[in-house]
Structure formats: C-alpha cells, structure tokens
Amino acid sequence: xxxxLIVDDHPIVRDGLHGIFAGDDSFEVVGEAADGPxxxxxxxxxRPDVVLMDLRMPKMNGAEVIRRLRxxxxxxxxxxxxxxxxxxxxxxxxxxxxxxxxLKDTPRAELRNAVLAAAxxxxxxxxxxxGILTAPQQQQQRLSDRELEVLGLVARGATNRDVATxxxxxxxxxxxxxxxxxxxxxxxxRAAAVAVAYETGLLxxxx
Amino acid sequence: xxxxLIVDDHPIVRDGLHGIFAGDDSFEVVGEAADGPxxxxxxxxxRPDVVLMDLRMPKMNGAEVIRRLRxxxxxxxxxxxxxxxxxxxxxxxxxxxxxxxxLKDTPRAELRNAVLAAAxxxxxxxxxxxGILTAPQQQQQRLSDRELEVLGLVARGATNRDVATxxxxxxxxxxxxxxxxxxxxxxxxRAAAVAVAYETGLLxxxx
DNA sequence: TGGGCCATCAACCGATCGGTTGATTCGCCG
DNA sequence: CGGCGAATCAACCGATCGGTTGATGGCCCA
Numbered sequence: 001x002x003x004x005l006i007v008d009d010h011p012i013v014r015d016g017l018h019g020i021f022a023g024d025d026s027f028e029v030v031g032e033a034a035d036g037p038x039x040x041x042x043x044x045x046x047r048p049d050v051v052l053m054d055l056r057m058p059k060m061n062g063a064e065v066i067r068r069l070r071x072x073x074x075x076x077x078x079x080x081x082x083x084x085x086x087x088x089x090x091x092x093x094x095x096x097x098x099x100x101x102x103l104k105d106t107p108r109a110e111l112r113n114a115v116l117a118a119a120x121x122x123x124x125x126x127x128x129x130x131g132i133l134t135a136p137q138q139q140q141q142r143l144s145d146r147e148l149e150v151l152g153l154v155a156r157g158a159t160n161r162d163v164a165t166x167x168x169x170x171x172x173x174x175x176x177x178x179x180x181x182x183x184x185x186x187x188x189x190r191a192a193a194v195a196v197a198y199e200t201g202l203l204x205x206x207x
Numbered sequence: 208x209x210x211x212l213i214v215d216d217h218p219i220v221r222d223g224l225h226g227i228f229a230g231d232d233s234f235e236v237v238g239e240a241a242d243g244p245x246x247x248x249x250x251x252x253x254r255p256d257v258v259l260m261d262l263r264m265p266k267m268n269g270a271e272v273i274r275r276l277r278x279x280x281x282x283x284x285x286x287x288x289x290x291x292x293x294x295x296x297x298x299x300x301x302x303x304x305x306x307x308x309x310l311k312d313t314p315r316a317e318l319r320n321a322v323l324a325a326a327x328x329x330x331x332x333x334x335x336x337x338g339i340l341t342a343p344q345q346q347q348q349r350l351s352d353r354e355l356e357v358l359g360l361v362a363r364g365a366t367n368r369d370v371a372t373x374x375x376x377x378x379x380x381x382x383x384x385x386x387x388x389x390x391x392x393x394x395x396x397r398a399a400a401v402a403v404a405y406e407t408g409l410l411x412x413x414x
Numbered sequence: 415t416g417g418g419c420c421a422t423c424a425a426c427c428g429a430t431c432g433g434t435t436g437a438t439t440c441g442c443c444g
Numbered sequence: 445c446g447g448c449g450a451a452t453c454a455a456c457c458g459a460t461c462g463g464t465t466g467a468t469g470g471c472c473c474a
Contacts, residue, residue, distance in 0.1 A: 010311045012288075012318075016223030081219075104217045111219075144420060157399030159460070172423050179463075180420090189430090189462075191397040192364030198405040198412060205406050351450060366430065379453050386432075387450090396432075396460090 002119045003030045005048035007039040007065075009057050013104070017052060020108050026116065036060030043073050050118050055082045055089050062089060066096040079118045089201065100124035143184060148202060150177040155194045155203055209326045210237045212255035214246040214272075216264045220311070224259060227315050233323065243267030250280050257325050262289045262296050269296060273303040286325045296408060307331035350391060350409060357384045362401045362410055
C-alpha cells in the first residue's frame with residue numbers, strides 16, 4: 001500500500017489523479033494540496049511515500065517545494081507531473097531530487113506503473129523528457145545572470161544604449177554580453193534570441 | 208439530465224471532469240475525446256447538450272473545433288475550460304460561438320453551476336476572463352495574417368532580406384509590414400515585437 | 415598558482431534596421 | 445459608388461546593430 005500525496009493547483013486535475021488511484025488497492029491517497037506551502041504542511045501530517053506534484057504552482061516555485069519536502073520528510077519520493085512546456089524547469093527539479101518527471105498526458109496505466117516504480121526508488125522519465133535530459137545541449141545554452149538580465153531588457157525594447165544606462169555599464173559591455181547570448185542560443189540577432197528565450201523558458205510570459 | 212461531452216488531451220483531466228459529473232444525477236457523461244477530430248466524431252454519435260473542452264489541443268485548433276461542432280450539432284453549447292495563459296485564444300473562441308469560458312482551477316461546485324447555466328443557454332465567464340473581454344485593448348493589436356507571418360520569420364532569426372526572399376516580396380514590403388507590427392504592438396524594434404508576441408500569445412512556444 | 419568563467423571596457427567597420435513619405439492595386443463593406 | 449484596410453513597392457537617411465580583436469580584473473576551483 002503506497003501512501004500518496006497529490007499536489008496540484010487545479011481541483012479538476014486533483015480529482016482525476018484521485019480517481020485513478022482511489023480504486024486501486026495498491027495505493028492510498030493520504031492527502032491533497034493546492035500549492036507548495038500547503039503541500040509541506042500536509043506532508044508532515046500524512047507522511048506519504050510518494051508525492052505526485054505539478055511544477056507550475058502559485059506561491060512557491062516547484063524546485064523549492066521539492067527540496068523542502070525531502071528535507072522535512074526523509075525517504076519521500078517526489079514524482080513531478082506537468083505539461084510539456086516546462087523544459088527549463090525539468091533540470092532544476094531533478095537537481096532537487098525529484099525521482100521522476102512525467103507529462104500530464106501520460107496514460108493511466110503508465111502513470112500507475114510510474115508511481116510503483118518511484119516508490120521502489122526507481123527513476124522514471126517520460127520519453128520526451130528523457131530526450132531533453134540526454135540531448136547534448138543545455139549546458140551550453142545556460143546564460144549567466146547578467147546575460148539574462150541584458151536579454152530581458154532587450155525583450156522589453158531597450159537598445160544597447162538603454163541597457164547600458166540602466167545597468168550602469170558601457171555599451172561595449174552590453175554588446176559583449178549580447179554576443180555571448182547569441183553564441184549560447186545559437187542565433188544571430190536579438191529578435192531571434194528573444195524568441196529562443198521564450199521557447200526554452202529562459203523568459204516566461206507574464207514574468 | 209444534461210448530456211455532456213468531455214474533450215481534453217490529458218487523460219487525467221478527463222478523469223477529473225468525469226468524476227465530478229458522474230456521481231451527479233443532473234448530468235450524464237455521454238462521451239470523451241482527446242482531440243478535435245475525435246470530438247467531432249463522438250459528438251455526431253452521442254448528441255451532447257454541452258461540450259466541455261480545452262482550447263489547447265493537438266491536431267486542430269480550438270476555434271475551428273468549436274465552429275464545426277456547432278455546424279454539425281445544432282443546439283450544442285460549447286463551454287471552454289482552459290488555463291489562464293491563453294489570453295489571445297479567448298476572443299476567437301467566443302467569436303466562434305462558445306457559450307462560456309472557465310479556468311481549470313475553477314472549484315467543482317462553480318463548474319457544475321456553469322454547466323447548468325450553459326445548458327440553459329446562459330453565458331458563463333470566469334471573472335478573470337470577463338476582465339480580458341471588457342478591457343479596452345485587443346482590437347488595436349490584431350495583426351493581419353501577413354504581418355504575423357513576417358513576425359514569425361523574424362522570431363526565427365530572419366533578416367528583412369531573408370523574409371523578402373522566403374515570401375517572394377521585396378524588402379520594402381517587409382519593412383512596411385514590420386512597421387505596422389511595431390505600431391500595433393506599441394514597440395520600437397523587432398526584438399520587443401517578438402517578446403510582446405509571446406506575451407500575448409500571438410506566437411507560442413513550440414509552434 | 416594556473417586555468418576558466420564572468421564582467422567590464424575599447425575602437426572600428428560594414429550591414430542592417432527604423433523612420434519617413436509617397437504610391438498602386440485589390441477586395442470587402444455599406 | 446466611395447472608402448477603407450491590406451498588401452505591395454520605392455528611395456533615402458541616420459541610427460543601431462553585429463562582428464572582430466584585444467585587454468583588464470575578479471573569482472572560484474583544482
């Protein structure tokens with residue numbers, strides 16, 4: 001009997017997950033939570049074996065929730081369940097010790113098997129996610145804080161001079177940063193750099 | 208007894224919705240579908256009163272699904288149920304005749320009431336969506352197909368000359384289109400235009 | 415203590431872009 | 445029928461950008 005905690009901000013999704021596991025003797029859903037802080041509280045009380053959680057939630061970022069869960073509830077396995085458009089969030093989540101990462105369009109049977117595997121301590125990755133992790137890429141495209149800061153301003157319409165003024169540096173430095181950004185993102189101009197940044201999650205709508 | 212068709216590409220979400228309505232005598236879930244084409248097929252067979260559907264789906268865009276549903280199944284009410292990050296899709300959906308638009312984090316009870324209202328032919332909008340519709344904005348920023356096409360190529364790193372070659376027009380025309388885009392999006396350069404396009408959903412990650 | 419990454423700056427060049435003005439054609443709506 | 449938006453093109457200009465090369469200092473890790 002695997003003790004399961006479900007964390008998602010959508011009641012509908014929680015219901016769906018609950019329904020999948022409730023009718024199965026191998027599992028017991030011991031709690032639900034709608035956001036990170038709530039998850040932490042519920043976890044200490046219910047001591048789940050496996051936490052099934054979405055990364056995109058209000059109030060606390062996914063990676064931090066995972067870290068704290070593992071701190072306060074030793075032995076818990078965190079299985080991340082989210083949508084495909086979180087490329088950039090997968091690595092931080094795995095780094096904080098998530099045991100696996102599944103897409104929300106995973107069929108029921110596969111999801112069930114994944115939770116069983118997670119409870120046994122086995123890593124489970126959906127195939128597309130496995131692709132992201134094994135692809136020879138993201139080490140290269142990781143931007144420094146400063147580079148991302150410059151790119152963010154560019155996305156908001158700043159010229160090199162504007163950026164220089166705002167960051168108290170010279171235009172020469174801004175250009176250097178941008179050239180590094182272009183190289184890392186494998187593009188040739190700022191417009192494409194902005195696009196790639198949105199595609200990969202370096203920049204996010206509404207933030 | 209309201210006949211309900213559930214359309215969503217995530218099995219988990221379908222389960223959740225199914226669970227909410229299955230135990231309720233006022234509703235009968237007559238079918239489920241994972242994408243647009245499937246929804247159309249299932250709808251002709253099951254003749255639902257209300258279709259509860261996600262906008263973001265593979266194979267066919269949401270607005271088109273709504274239009275065809277209403278063509279082939281007169282009297283059907285389409286209630287859109289999706290996440291907050293689809294700003295730009297709300298208006299097309301309503302234009303195609305969706306009776307309402309709810310967010311996926313809507314509580315169960317409210318969702319139930321919304322379906323009842325939709326079945327009666329009443330418009331239902333979640334408050335945040337109502338805000339989008341009443342806000343004085345989007346008429347201005349609507350881009351023509353051609354303008355969007357140009358912007359899309361720019362986002363992929365094309366220079367004006369590249370765009371001209373690809374679309375079989377001159378650079379002068381490309382510049383004109385882009386200037387119109389800048390004016391409509393209220394920006395001054397292509398990088399910011401790309402950013403705004405992603406922010407407003409004119410361009411989308413992975414598509 | 416040496417190498418790497420990061421941040422900073424410089425000077426120069428050609429290429430591209432943004433802005434302006436003006437014009438033609440086409441199709442749709444009333 | 446007239447008007448309007450969309451799409452197309454032209455020529456010109458100054459501003460900005462992208463590319464290159466090279467240099468300095470700080471920091472961390474091995």
